[in-house]
Amino acid sequence: MDTKKKVILDVDTGSDDAIAIMLAVLSGKLDVVGITVTQGNKPLPNCVENTLRVLDLMGVGDKIPVCPGCPAPMVRTLTPGRYANNPENQVQAHNKKGEPIDLHPAYLPAPPAHSKPQNMHACTFLVETIKQSKEKITIIPVGPATNVGMAFRMDPTIADNVEEVVFMGGSVDKGNITPVGEANFVHDPEAVKIIIDSGVKCRIIGLNATHSAEFYREDADAYLAIGNAAGKLAHDLMYNRIEVGEALGWTQDGGDALHDALAVASVIDPTVITDLRQEPCDMDINGGAGDGQLIVDHRGGQDPNANTFVAYKADKKKFFQMIYDALKNQK
Template sequence: MAKQKMIIDCDTGVDDAQAIMMAVSRPEIDVIAITCVNGNVDIDNVCKNTLRVLKICDSLHIPIFKGSARSIVHYDEDASHVHGKDGLGDVPDALDVNLNCIQEEHAVNALTRLSKMHEGEVKLVALAPLTNLGLALRMDPDFSRRLKGLVIMGGNMQGKGNRSTSIASEFNFGSDPEAAYIVLHEMKCPITIVPLELCLSQVFPWEKMVECLDLNTRKSTFLQDITKASVKRQKADREPGFCSCDAQAMAVAIDSSIVLKSVDIFATVELNGNLTRGMLVADWRDKLKKSPNVTIVEKTDPNKSLSIWKSMFY
């Protein structure tokens, strides 16, 4: 069978790193590019972190493209308090990566070009603020028609946010609400959303986490180092297992059969509310009388998800 071509758009922090490692470890997936965007940390650290991850995976043949350094309407916010100032847990960087490996072509141009080169074949996985995608749609309105599908980690259905500056929005949507709005309203390919609530409920058991981190392989040692602070914080919060939002989205992108429950619905993004700006708004009662534009994943198979996640350690 032909491999599934995939482009990953990310702001490489700890969970993005896991998602990338999951994708490149799967023989059925062909990651043809990684596009970087400002988000968890600044764009330069995102690019460097992506190089570090690909080097660990012996996958430096995958081209990396530097994208937008700020959101469409700029806000000074990042997630360094979660991922570390460098985005990968602030552990000593023993990997010698060459930033000259970053492609000269801008990520937005690469997205539109690759969609033409591989029309109808590419699954785009968005793990970050959607700035690059929003700009690609503005530059080339037909960009999304050429994609096979889009999987997004982002949005929240219950109004419980995880941003330091908002009580109601999820980080990726809240960091660039305009871009999220453009994507939901203008993307013409199938859109699957893996929301914050699913990621928080679908955690990896601590005993499985320890089992994988103790494999004493190059990958497991790297993951043990970069997740150390995250594990400590989540255990202090008495979480029932390890939460990795981007890993959950990537599992759905790799194998859609893990989805046990989903809903097709019309959804938009709040742009104007003082307290709700950036919040995903789903029309649960069909008040707007609009056709569904997204599929929101509500439940996944925990055993299949765990199996896909574990594959990155080997």
């Protein structure tokens, strides 16, 4: 009997998405029934191409359906002046040679994809696949949650066949792209709110947890030493993140977080999260200085009736060993 947990990844493939996809596929612990793609780190066509590049690199480009989805947030860009109230940090910098470098390259350093995306739209794929599945499916959105939020709008009954939604997104009392907002949640807060308000179980793997398990150059070097294409890609993407972080002054010691991969790791082994609290959550969608902020209600402590679980800390050693063990499986 196949006991693998059925999952759908929802990605905006840049650097940490790529490592999340490799972890999900190569771990051997998950049944990845499909990957849906949205915009976020880059425009939708780039994110689709990067997703296919990663799958082709692992030799599974023709085995896992990839469905392009929404090219823009649900409604966020429709309000004139909304961005003016909430200026975002930049993720582009210049290296020591003066060359432009980007946290998420337009195209990942992997061979161009030879596999093709599906003709089915991501939202249709989500609705049909979830409704038709004999087992409940876990959704892992590691980019803006537009596709998933839209699918819940299209057919709210899909929540009945969703095991849980495990977000990479949000933060508590800290932000990365705004003072209080994490990028994925800021870029489509309405979509997140729709999912949270649906009552489906949600685990929120945010910046508090991801930055509690940061990587350094020696961690990336260990992956390069594996000696295969997956290890090299992970190494190269991690070094790029370090270089951008140092250039922008985000870090003085080379540390950075593999945000999206931690969400996947928490589905494979929930014990990788060492501090998970059941707390009521909401989203700020009002367009002011807190636009896109995850609002966590701490007033009553943990709430056994809340459908949202917020991660605060992770086990770095276990996390990076999980990635190492998965990358070794790439032939």
